[in-house]
Amino acid sequence: MLNIEGLLVHFPYDYIYPEQYSYMLELKRTLDAKGHGVLEMPSGTGKTISLLSLIVAYQKVFPLEVSKLIYCSRTVPEIEKVVEELRKLMEYYSKQTGESNNFLALALSSRKNLCIHPEVSSLRVGKEVDGKCHTLTASYIRAQRHSDPDLPVCRFYEDFDAVGRQMPLPAGVYNLDDLKDFGKRNGWCPYYLARYSLMHANIVVYSYHYLLDPKIADLVSKELTKKSVVVFDEAHNIDNVCIDSMSVNISRRTLDRCQTNVETLQNTIQKIKETDATKLKMEYRRLVEGLKEANVARETDVYLSNPVLPDEILQEAVPGTIRTAEHFVGFLKRFLEYLKSRLRVHHVVQESTPQFLKDIFDKVCIDRKPLRFCAERLRSLLRTLEIADIADFSAVTLISNFATLVSTYSQGFTIIIEPFEDRTPTIANPVLHFSCMDPSIAIKPVFQRFQSVIITSGTLSPLDIYPRILDFRPVTMASFTMTLARTCLCPLIVGRGNDQVALSSKFETREDFAVIRNYGSLLQEMSAIVPDGIVAFFTSYMYMENIVAAWYEQGILENIQRNKLIFIETPDAAETSMALEKYQEACENGRGAILLSVARGKVSEGIDFVHHFGRAVIMFGVPYVYTQSRILKARLEYLRDQFQIRENDFLTFDAMRHAAQCVGRVIRGKTDYGLMIFADKRYARADKRGKLPRWIQEHISDGSLNLTVDEAVQLSKHFLRQMAQPFRQEDQLGLSLLTLEQLESEEMLKKISQIAHQT
Amino acid sequence: MRYLAEGHMPFNQDGVLKSAELVRAFLVMFLEVLLVVKKVRQRKQDGTLYLMAERIAWGPEGKDRFTVSHLYADTRCQKISPDGKAKIQLQLVLHTGESTTFHFSNDSSALKDRDAAKELLQQLLPKFKKKANKELEEKNRMLQEDPVLFQLYKDLVVSQVISADEFWANRLGDTNHADPSLSNNKQEVGISGAFLADIRPQTDGCNGLRYNLTADIIESIFRTYPTVKEKYCENVPHNLTEKEFWTRFFQSHYFHRDRINTGTQDIFSECAKQDEQGLKSMVVQGVKNPLVDLLSLEDKTLDEGYGVCTTLPSTSNSNRSVKESSNSAIIKRFNHHSAMVLAAGSRKGETPANQASETSNTDGNSRDSVFFQPPVKKVKLKEAIEYEDLQRENRPKTVALNLKKSDRYAHGPVPLQSQQYTTSQDIINSVNYIQHEMVNYKPNLTQVLSSTTASSAIAALSSGGVLMQAATQQAINQMVPSEVQGELKHLYAAAGELLRHFWSCFPVNTPFMEEKVTKMKSNLERFQMTKLCPFQEKIQRQYLSTNLTGHLEEMLQTAYSKFHIWQTRRMLRKT
Numbered sequence A: 001m002l003n004i005e006g007l008l009v010h011f012p013y014d015y016i017y018p019e020q021y022s023y024m025l026e027l028k029r030t031l032d033a034k035g036h037g038v039l040e041m042p043s044g045t046g047k048t049i050s051l052l053s054l055i056v057a058y059q060k061v062f063p064l065e066v067s068k069l070i071y072c073s074r075t076v077p078e079i080e081k082v083v084e085e086l087r088k089l090m091e092y093y094s095k096q097t098g099e100s101n102n103f104l105a106l107a108l109s110s111r112k113n114l115c116i117h118p119e120v121s122s123l124r125v126g127k128e129v130d131g132k133c134h135t136l137t138a139s140y141i142r143a144q145r146h147s148d149p150d151l152p153v154c155r156f157y158e159d160f161d162a163v164g165r166q167m168p169l170p171a172g173v174y175n176l177d178d179l180k181d182f183g184k185r186n187g188w189c190p191y192y193l194a195r196y197s198l199m200h201a202n203i204v205v206y207s208y209h210y211l212l213d214p215k216i217a218d219l220v221s222k223e224l225t226k227k228s229v230v231v232f233d234e235a236h237n238i239d240n241v242c243i244d245s246m247s248v249n250i251s252r253r254t255l256d257r258c259q260t261n262v263e264t265l266q267n268t269i270q271k272i273k274e275t276d277a278t279k280l281k282m283e284y285r286r287l288v289e290g291l292k293e294a295n296v297a298r299e300t301d302v303y304l305s306n307p308v309l310p311d312e313i314l315q316e317a318v319p320g321t322i323r324t325a326e327h328f329v330g331f332l333k334r335f336l337e338y339l340k341s342r343l344r345v346h347h348v349v350q351e352s353t354p355q356f357l358k359d360i361f362d363k364v365c366i367d368r369k370p371l372r373f374c375a376e377r378l379r380s381l382l383r384t385l386e387i388a389d390i391a392d393f394s395a396v397t398l399i400s401n402f403a404t405l406v407s408t409y410s411q412g413f414t415i416i417i418e419p420f421e422d423r424t425p426t427i428a429n430p431v432l433h434f435s436c437m438d439p440s441i442a443i444k445p446v447f448q449r450f451q452s453v454i455i456t457s458g459t460l461s462p463l464d465i466y467p468r469i470l471d472f473r474p475v476t477m478a479s480f481t482m483t484l485a486r487t488c489l490c491p492l493i494v495g496r497g498n499d500q501v502a503l504s505s506k507f508e509t510r511e512d513f514a515v516i517r518n519y520g521s522l523l524q525e526m527s528a529i530v531p532d533g534i535v536a537f538f539t540s541y542m543y544m545e546n547i548v549a550a551w552y553e554q555g556i557l558e559n560i561q562r563n564k565l566i567f568i569e570t571p572d573a574a575e576t577s578m579a580l581e582k583y584q585e586a587c588e589n590g591r592g593a594i595l596l597s598v599a600r601g602k603v604s605e606g607i608d609f610v611h612h613f614g615r616a617v618i619m620f621g622v623p624y625v626y627t628q629s630r631i632l633k634a635r636l637e638y639l640r641d642q643f644q645i646r647e648n649d650f651l652t653f654d655a656m657r658h659a660a661q662c663v664g665r666v667i668r669g670k671t672d673y674g675l676m677i678f679a680d681k682r683y684a685r686a687d688k689r690g691k692l693p694r695w696i697q698e699h700i701s702d703g704s705l706n707l708t709v710d711e712a713v714q715l716s717k718h719f720l721r722q723m724a725q726p727f728r729q730e731d732q733l734g735l736s737l738l739t740l741e742q743l744e745s746e747e748m749l750k751k752i753s754q755i756a757h758q759t
Numbered sequence B: 001m002r003y004l005a006e007g008h009m010p011f012n013q014d015g016v017l018k019s020a021e022l023v024r025a026f027l028v029m030f031l032e033v034l035l036v037v038k039k040v041r042q043r044k045q046d047g048t049l050y051l052m053a054e055r056i057a058w059g060p061e062g063k064d065r066f067t068v069s070h071l072y073a074d075t076r077c078q079k080i081s082p083d084g085k086a087k088i089q090l091q092l093v094l095h096t097g098e099s100t101t102f103h104f105s106n107d108s109s110a111l112k113d114r115d116a117a118k119e120l121l122q123q124l125l126p127k128f129k130k131k132a133n134k135e136l137e138e139k140n141r142m143l144q145e146d147p148v149l150f151q152l153y154k155d156l157v158v159s160q161v162i163s164a165d166e167f168w169a170n171r172l173g174d175t176n177h178a179d180p181s182l183s184n185n186k187q188e189v190g191i192s193g194a195f196l197a198d199i200r201p202q203t204d205g206c207n208g209l210r211y212n213l214t215a216d217i218i219e220s221i222f223r224t225y226p227t228v229k230e231k232y233c234e235n236v237p238h239n240l241t242e243k244e245f246w247t248r249f250f251q252s253h254y255f256h257r258d259r260i261n262t263g264t265q266d267i268f269s270e271c272a273k274q275d276e277q278g279l280k281s282m283v284v285q286g287v288k289n290p291l292v293d294l295l296s297l298e299d300k301t302l303d304e305g306y307g308v309c310t311t312l313p314s315t316s317n318s319n320r321s322v323k324e325s326s327n328s329a330i331i332k333r334f335n336h337h338s339a340m341v342l343a344a345g346s347r348k349g350e351t352p353a354n355q356a357s358e359t360s361n362t363d364g365n366s367r368d369s370v371f372f373q374p375p376v377k378k379v380k381l382k383e384a385i386e387y388e389d390l391q392r393e394n395r396p397k398t399v400a401l402n403l404k405k406s407d408r409y410a411h412g413p414v415p416l417q418s419q420q421y422t423t424s425q426d427i428i429n430s431v432n433y434i435q436h437e438m439v440n441y442k443p444n445l446t447q448v449l450s451s452t453t454a455s456s457a458i459a460a461l462s463s464g465g466v467l468m469q470a471a472t473q474q475a476i477n478q479m480v481p482s483e484v485q486g487e488l489k490h491l492y493a494a495a496g497e498l499l500r501h502f503w504s505c506f507p508v509n510t511p512f513m514e515e516k517v518t519k520m521k522s523n524l525e526r527f528q529m530t531k532l533c534p535f536q537e538k539i540q541r542q543y544l545s546t547n548l549t550g551h552l553e554e555m556l557q558t559a560y561s562k563f564h565i566w567q568t569r570r571m572l573r574k575t
Helices: A018-033 A047-061 A076-097 A126-137 A139-147 A155-164 A176-186 A190-197 A214-220 A235-246 A252-275 A277-289 A292-299 A325-343 A353-364 A368-372 A374-384 A390-408 A440-449 A465-470 A513-529 A541-554 A556-563 A573-588 A602-606 A630-643 A647-664 A709-723 A740-744 A746-756 B002-008 B019-030 B110-145 B147-158 B164-169 B172-178 B180-184 B215-224 B226-235 B242-251 B268-285 B322-362 B367-384 B406-411 B424-439 B451-461 B466-472 B482-503 B511-541 B546-574
Strands: A002-004 A007-009 A036-040 A068-073 A104-107 A172-174 A203-207 A228-232 A248-251 A349-351 A413-420 A428-436 A452-457 A474-479 A489-496 A533-538 A565-568 A593-598 A616-620 A674-679 B033-042 B045-052 B055-060 B068-071 B075-080 B088-094 B099-104
Touching: A002 A018, A002 A740, A007 A047, A018 A036, A018 A047, A018 A452, A018 A474, A018 A746, A047 A068, A047 A076, A047 A228, A047 A452, A068 A076, A076 A104, A076 A172, A076 A176, A076 A203, A076 B367, A104 A176, A104 A190, A126 A139, A155 A176, A155 A190, A172 A176, A176 A190, A214 A235, A235 A428, A235 A440, A235 A452, A235 A465, A235 A647, A248 A252, A248 A390, A252 A277, A252 A325, A252 A390, A277 A374, A325 A353, A325 A374, A325 A390, A325 A428, A349 A353, A353 A368, A353 A390, A353 A413, A368 A374, A368 A390, A374 A390, A390 A413, A390 A428, A413 A630, A428 A630, A440 A465, A465 A630, A489 A709, A513 A533, A513 A541, A513 A556, A513 A616, A513 A674, A513 A709, A533 A541, A533 A573, A541 A556, A541 A593, A541 B322, A556 A565, A565 A573, A565 B322, A573 A593, A573 A602, A573 B268, A573 B322, A593 A602, A602 A647, A616 A647, A630 A647, A647 A674, A674 A709, A740 A746, B033 B055, B033 B110, B045 B110, B075 B110, B088 B110, B099 B110, B110 B147, B110 B215, B147 B164, B147 B482, B215 B226, B215 B322, B226 B242, B226 B268, B268 B322, B482 B511, B482 B546, B511 B546
Parallel strands: A036 A452, A036 A474, A068 A203, A068 A228, A104 A172, A104 A203, A228 A452, A489 A674, A533 A593, A533 A616, A565 A593, A616 A674
Antiparallel strands: A002 A007, A248 A428, A349 A413, A413 A428, B033 B045, B033 B099, B045 B055, B055 B068, B075 B088, B088 B099
């Protein structure tokens, strides 16, 4: 039981890290102010449990102020970990207070992870599961079943629909597997049960997309209460998630598929007209009525607003030109033809959205207004036509979403049409990129709707850039370092080879044999002295391929194999998973292994290398994003013009956050230890180094800024020998680990606040 | 014997057996000769080479004894002269470092002869090599585990009192029978990840490459790549000679990881295909640990067409240049190689367990995997959220073992009967119980001894008393410094060992025993001279009582007199 500025917090451990205390303090201030916060704390210092314990305590004490916690994480394992920690906390609560827990907490994931229908769940691929589920559970399918009982049915959904809504999910903590178990026991569909229970759950854990992707948020998170605290964990890439959710790419293949979609629509309309014309009339009437319902809902503050559907649309009815089904299909056809003609270009075209709208008006006389209603109109049509497999219509949905977006936003987006890929100028492969450059557009509704949004991660440096690119004003911004009883991380910057060749992955020296050779000798020497696992990251997949080939030719890989087994990330996720598992097996049985991987890849973002799975991480080069891409250039320009962020600053920031993510993979706690080797001389510069998280930066000594391979090996040996000594709890107590009594002492509190306010 | 029947019988040209050769022929049969090669020169002398079951021997022409004879067990390896050299030779390198070269000089069939000998040796040597290694390991283990034996070894063998063979002669025998369980459950040795790197190609100066293969490397290749072994069994020796096989192996794209599969006539292209298949099935099978499964990492992927596309790598193969696809081939094969090496190391022990889990994992599409998954997943998740340092350590209380001399603990006497195992909790309980008893202890004053009997008992028990007579004689351990004691102990042990050897020779009834007993006597004398006498002198220098070694001398004297009696008797018998 901790006292955080008057709030009593149950903390389910005997001890606490000082930074956890500071973190909770800042968090409480943010909640008190009903504002947003940006908090950085190293991974492995118990960020999640601190967050959960404080917010749960806050909810229990002020149930009217904060009624819901929405915890967003990035990957499924992360989500499950959060729920398990929550379970631990809740068990501790009921043990301490003796009351049975009255909180409902649940995880939500896609159908793929929750479906218990034997046939559907065996599909395994997310899109297929969704499509199949839809063919079984769509409302008109079920309506049709009344007349034709032989149609296939999902009994789990039927049972849930029949009785599941009347009885709320009993209080407790439900992880994905628990939901499935519960569903199986009652014969209810866990996915719909979870989506339904979302509304009255106290704590919801799900992935970013349910809140940030307007297409999904509209379905799932629309009615979540305003008095919620939203937490984005591992939020260092949140701007990219926002941008991804608002960007569209249209290739010739998309258009071809769209063409067949439109034809199917036309045929279906024709058929319906002959059999059941009233349906279409009904729809027409509904459209005349307009989107009033939605408008009313938003005014009464029930809905999370949809950035795709701006307010002014809601006040109007669907324009007359596309109100009837045939007219709309004709409209779509025209639009499609226009897009096709745009893709028949021989040079790169870049234009803004107003330019595009003007062009479309000049060429095919399509007005801005009907375009804006395109997405909504298509949805309505698909409903009316009772089309079972929505997945088949993804192409036309994509086009209509594009139409709505392009006509809605005059700023923050750019259109780039590329007739071919840069690397293969002879092969025509035209693509229209409709690219979002402003991450704040997607996240704006979240900031506006919810009273507190917390953005947190192990690596958020420099802190001030996030409020700028996401366009919000935080009430608290803090970076906490890791208090350590022993320095368990050892960042080294290797700038030179033993032959004094400067090491760098920059473009000019990329093909340089001397650099590649020196990188090889660095890995080779490290493989001889580091126990168990080593992870090495390259700046891109291409770069890694080239280096691996060169190392193979020079026999370096063979020499490394004498010390450890080598595993390499491939573009194929399944293959990489296998390599990862084998890598862990090799670390486990003592043989030791090296994993060659790519920054910005799946491994660098989602996999932890705790303890012996990663005793050293080597970052070969600075992981700059591919700067020649036109989309990136456009985004950089936009950032410069709108947010006054210089191109170079942003690129460096982006590279360094990925580098920090990569090297941060090896330290997963205070009992863990690991080497962090930055193999590029550019890391020594202040502008790069300064953008590393504080908890890494403060351990880089001036002496380790420009080491040769040999010097790095010497320092590493020394470090590893020290770390191999036994490390006990008593060594930490009072320094980086506190008992309750210690925490309550005046002196300690002063010290903690001093550490916390060094920033 | 096989080869004998095929006409290698030492008949000479006209079919008449010469007497010397007749003797040799019998000798040959007696010793189980596997191969006889004539016209083999050794040190410029013509002669015949014999390959027998346990040894290789060579005898000069026209003599009926072997001048060269090596046990296979003593041989480290064989080497052959490269093809194309004028002299066709075969060299044996012994463990001692010596080597013997045989020159095959039969004009017509020299190469064939040499290859026959080589092939046979290739089969024989590894068998003995293992045996030799095993013996060595066993000896090493015994010495390490038994400090007394080690001391003895140092005293007797290192100081050259007796030879190593003599020392081990009657030791290994009984240990071999003693506990077969120990030697049985030895660990399987894994494979070095770089075994292919050890086959460094060397240029031979005329536009060619030479690869050196050893039996170890071949075994590694076979264990790591079972498909290659299959190919080997299929093709060698019916279709290809061994040499051709390996030549093709090294030429194949299979060995060169950067080459891409092209020709189909290559016998290894099938191996590559099978490997690919294996890799694929491994991939399809998926991973057991959900935390490393990248496929299920992402919760909600963006639909096709959404998102910023960052120079997506074109998936179609036609777009990729040859170099790029060769690069990705390297990466694939490295992954495969590492996985295979890893699997080869753990293949033996784990198969049953793995099999069980695999079947449950692969055959059921969802239902079985649902049954199978949760435990692994639960455990992994638990591990992932554990903060061990935040929790108070609450292990069960234990009793710390305080060892003064750890080697005594390790090698001390062990009671033969199985003892009831007491946990530390039991010990703590009993200590607590005794403490409890002691707290509640109340002397029962009515039933004590009378003061007079008590004092007499104390007097009897104190030094000088009736019961403590023996204690007046000062124990030897108080008179002599501990180092001398130690030395004396070693001497006793060494002498005991030697005497054991000596006495075990009686009754002397074979010529071998006679030889041995004489040798043992000289060993004893040498021991007395080199070990015992210096010790006596040392004791005298330190003015310690000299009769410390009296008993040792007595024992030696007895042995000498026994030997003397035996010798005089023998002399008598002889005359």
